[in-house]
Amino acid sequence: MPTYSMTLKVYSEASSPADAAAEFLAATEDADISFDIVETANAEDAHQAEILNKAIEAARGEYLEDATGTPEDEAYNQAVSDVVAAIGALLEESK
Structure with a gap:
């Protein structure tokens, strides 16, 4: 399976980048997604x-x-x- 590198902006009212990522993953729980959180x-x-x-x-x-x-x-x-x-x-x- 190929691996793709991408930037994803998630607009959320979460209190932290980790919480926003968790919300995103919960919404896409059937997808096979791994990511690194980069605080920019x-x-x-x-x-x-x-x-x-x-x-x-x-x-x-x-x-x-x-x-x-x-x-x-x-x-x-x-x-x-x-x-x-x-x-x-x-x-x-x-x-």
Whole structure:
């Protein structure tokens, strides 16, 4: 009998991936199914945090280093600060 590798998303209100898998197996009890549960949420969260941190660093690189103190320069640097704060808020929400 051939073996197939597949990804299956199970939408469930179960409290854990194992419980969702058990619900799925109970619903398909006549099928010959074996599987490994891979918890990807933590990896996805870590990847998102890494991207947001890189975005913050990129935005910080946009500050004017030779700001003259003109209203335009101050407004520009304030806009950069606002972008950094907005990305930081997204980072906090993802935790």
